[in-house]
Amino acid sequence: xxxxxxxxxxxxxxxxxxxxxxxxxxxxxxxxxxxxxxxxxxxxxxxxxxxxxxxxxxxxxxxxxxxxxxxxxxxxxxxxxxxxxxxxxxxxxxxxxxxxxxxxxxxxxxxxxxxxxxxxxxxxxxxxxxxxxxxxxxxxxxxxxxxxxxxxxxxxxxxxxxxxxxxxxxxxxxxxxxxxxxxxxxxxxxxxxxxxxxxxxxxxxxxxxxxxxxxxxxxxxx
Amino acid sequence: xxxxxxxxxxxxxxxxxxxxxxxxxxxxxxxxxxxxxxxxxxxxxxxxxxxxxxxxxxxxxxxxxxxxxxxxxxxxxxxxxxxxxxxxxxxxxxxxxxxxxxxxxxxxxxxxxxxxxxxxxxxxxxxxxxxxxxxxxxxxxxxxxxxxxxxxxxxxxxxxxxxxxxxxxxxxxxxxxxxxxxxxxxxxxxxxxxxxxxxxxxxxxxxxxxxxxxxxxx
Numbered sequence: 526x527x528x529x530x531x532x533x534x535x536x537x538x539x540x541x542x543x544x545x546x547x548x549x550x551x552x553x554x555x556x557x558x559x560x561x562x563x564x565x566x567x568x569x570x571x572x573x574x575x576x577x578x579x580x581x582x583x584x585x586x587x588x589x590x591x592x593x594x595x596x597x598x599x600x601x602x603x604x605x606x607x608x609x610x611x612x613x614x615x616x617x618x619x620x621x622x623x624x625x626x627x628x629x630x631x632x633x634x635x636x637x638x639x640x641x642x643x644x645x646x647x648x649x650x651x652x653x654x655x656x657x658x659x660x661x662x663x664x665x666x667x668x669x670x671x672x673x674x675x676x677x678x679x680x681x682x683x684x685x686x687x688x689x690x691x692x693x694x695x696x697x698x699x700x701x702x703x704x705x706x707x708x709x710x711x712x713x714x715x716x717x718x719x720x721x722x723x724x725x726x727x728x729x730x731x732x733x734x735x736x737x738x739x740x741x742x743x744x745x746x747x
Numbered sequence: 748x749x750x751x752x753x754x755x756x757x758x759x760x761x762x763x764x765x766x767x768x769x770x771x772x773x774x775x776x777x778x779x780x781x782x783x784x785x786x787x788x789x790x791x792x793x794x795x796x797x798x799x800x801x802x803x804x805x806x807x808x809x810x811x812x813x814x815x816x817x818x819x820x821x822x823x824x825x826x827x828x829x830x831x832x833x834x835x836x837x838x839x840x841x842x843x844x845x846x847x848x849x850x851x852x853x854x855x856x857x858x859x860x861x862x863x864x865x866x867x868x869x870x871x872x873x874x875x876x877x878x879x880x881x882x883x884x885x886x887x888x889x890x891x892x893x894x895x896x897x898x899x900x901x902x903x904x905x906x907x908x909x910x911x912x913x914x915x916x917x918x919x920x921x922x923x924x925x926x927x928x929x930x931x932x933x934x935x936x937x938x939x940x941x942x943x944x945x946x947x948x949x950x951x952x953x954x955x956x957x958x959x960x961x962x963x964x965x
Contacts (some may be wrong), residue, residue, distance in 0.1 A: 532853025539850075543841035543880075604835025613827040614856045726805055747804045 529614040533622030540599075541630045547577075547592070552634050553726035562578045570647040577646030578656060584642075585635050585660060586667060586696045591606030592631045593671035593692070594678070594685040596623060597742065601679055610746060616739040624665075624672045624735065630663035648707070649668045655720075657709045659703040662723045669734040676741035698726055752815075753778045755800070755904060755935060760809035766922050769795055773809070775954055779933045782926065783952045784940070791957025793939040794834070797908050800937060801831045813904075813911035827855075832910055836893035840882035844868050844892045847881060851896040860899075867895045871921065887913045898925065905929060907938040920945075 543549050560581045563573055600606035609619050639660055643653040674692035678684035706719035753776025761771035769792030777783045785793050798804040800811060802818050802825065811818050813825045838847050848864040868877060871891045881889055890913045897905065905926075909920050923945050926936055930949055 526856075527859075528853065529856045532850060532856075534851040536853065539846070540839060541839055544891055595959065602835070604837035605839060607803060607831065607833060607835070608837040608851065609854050611826050611829070611831055612855050613823045614854075615823075619854075693898065747798075 526614065526618065527580050529541065529612070529634060530618050530622045531563040533609075533619055534626050537623060537626035538629065541626075547595070548653060550628060551588050551592045551631050552589050552692060553670045555584050555635055556642065558584040558587060560616075560645065562566075562643065573645075574647045574649075574652075574711065576668060577643065577648050578711075579704045580646070581639060581642055581656065582663075582700050582704040583661075585639070585664065586693070588701060588712070589631055590670060590689055590692065592627065593675050593687050594670075596627055596672060596675040597679050598675070598684070601746075606742075610742065616742060617735045620672055620676070620735040620738040620742065624668045624738075625669070626667050628668040632660075632668055635664060636660050649711065652707050655716045656707045658720060659706045659716075659723060662720065662727050663699045663703040666723075666727050666730045669730040671732065672738040673734050673741060676745060679742065679745035684736040699723065702726065752776075754814055755937070756812045756815075757800075758810050758812065760796075760799065761807040762792055762799055762804075763807045764792075764795060768807070768934060770956060771808070775952070776951065777935050777937060779935060780930050781935060781950045781952060782930055782946065783935075783937045783954055784944075785937065785954050785956055786939070787956035793956050794908055796956055797831070797833075797906050797937065797939065801829065801906055802826065803831075823933070828903040829906060830897050830900045831906045832897050832903070833908045834890050834895055834912075837896070837952045838881050841880055842859065843876075843878050843880055844873055844884075845877055845897065847892055848896050848899055852899060855900060857900075864895070864899055868892070868899050871895050872897075872918070887915060887918065890914055894922070894925075903933075904935045905927075907936065907940075909939055909941070911940055911942045911944075925951050 559581055562576065566572060566576065600609065606715055610617070636657060639656055640653050643656055648656065671692055674688045677691065678688045681687060700713055702719045702723040706716035706723065711718045711720055756776040757773055760773040762769045775783065785796060787793050795804065799806050811823065813828070818825045823945060839850070842850065845861070845864060845868065848868070849859045849861075852859045858960070865877065868874070871894060873888065873891055873895070876888060877886055880891060884892070892908070911922060914922065919942070927946065927949055929936060
């Protein structure tokens with residue numbers, strides 16, 4: 526079981542390392558979307574600090590969506606997904622492994638870039654720290670719920686757009702609590718309530734999403 | 748159909764794609780050392796039947812049994828003994844053949860035996876391509892990588908959908924030999940093919956899917 530999970534992880538990480546172009550696109554997308562806002566709304570520091578947490582969180586969700594449509598599609602296309610589903614190991618573990626790999630590949634870099642963008646938005650240090658914690662708790666949610674959408678839309682024409690419409694509403698709680706935590710710190714009301722809810726949402730996604738995605742995957746492959 | 752108890756048996760199987768019923772009331776059994784050749788014209792449901800047999804698709808009615816038990820009930824045991832080679836190879840273009848086999852084994856939950864894997868790849872004529880990414884290999888060579896993964900898996904039941912597509916005459920002969928060896932070792936093969944197979948001395952069952960009769964093959 527552990528060996529299987531490890532094999533899925535190593536495989537996806539190796540494949541991502543071979544195709545760094547795909548990987549960089551998502552990170553650049555995050556930086557570009559977040560950077561467009563200061564250009565659009567003007568450079569007033571108070572205004573930027575006000576909208577910063579929300580903008581960074583929205584950019585992070587969009588960036589993760591960009592890579593999610595290919596979470597299963599590439600493997601579906603070359604037939605390796607069928608082989609994985611036909612493995613004696615449970616499909617739930619496969620989905621868990623692939624979501625985890627997606628988080629490591631696309632979520633962790635967001636965590637590393639976010640502080641720099643936080644400075645760009647004139648966020649104070651304690652707000653940047655809270656932003657990091659909220660992204661650390663929130664980005665796994667994006668990968669886990671995204672896997673459900675990716676499995677549901679597998680093999681459909683225009684699946685990428687459908688995936689966006691399907692998954693964005695599910696991201697709303699993560700977005701509200703994630704951005705709300707940072708806002709809370711800046712408004713002086715504290716971030717703990719938001720972060721606790723975000724953490725609870727993460728645990729809930731971790732427990733439920735892989736099962737739903739595995740079932741959806743089996744339906745999509747039929 | 749067979750004298751001994753069949754290991755893979757199909758009972759009253761029906762398959763529909765959308766609204767259209769492809770076949771119903773299908774019964775057959777495949778015993779150890781037997782080859783089942785699924786025949787039929789294009790679009791008659793050969794691939795659909797194979798996908799039912801792998802457990803990827805659900806039958807409309809009826810059931811498929813492996814060693815007497817429904818494959819939905821003992822899925823893990825069945826999948827541990829079964830290997831499926833479909834139209835797509837399941838070969839990753841960014842990995843070289845050895846890496847492909849390593850991950851294929853890992854995804855089946857097994858430990859990787861590098862020497863054995865390299866031996867199989869060499870046996871299938873890929874000794875010059877071992878460290879090339881599969882992207883640069885030809886269609887037939889990628890098919891050979893997929894066949895190597897199948898051999899490495901050491902499964903009892905092979906389900907092969909057009910295994911000879913894209914293979915040259917040497918590879919077809921090699922494949923015939925491999926199927927013969929597998930059957931001689933007590934394995935089972937279910938295959939579809941439009942090409943003539945030279946399988947002397949092998950117990951072959953033919954199953955016609957659909958209602959379009961095709962000329963008898965060698």
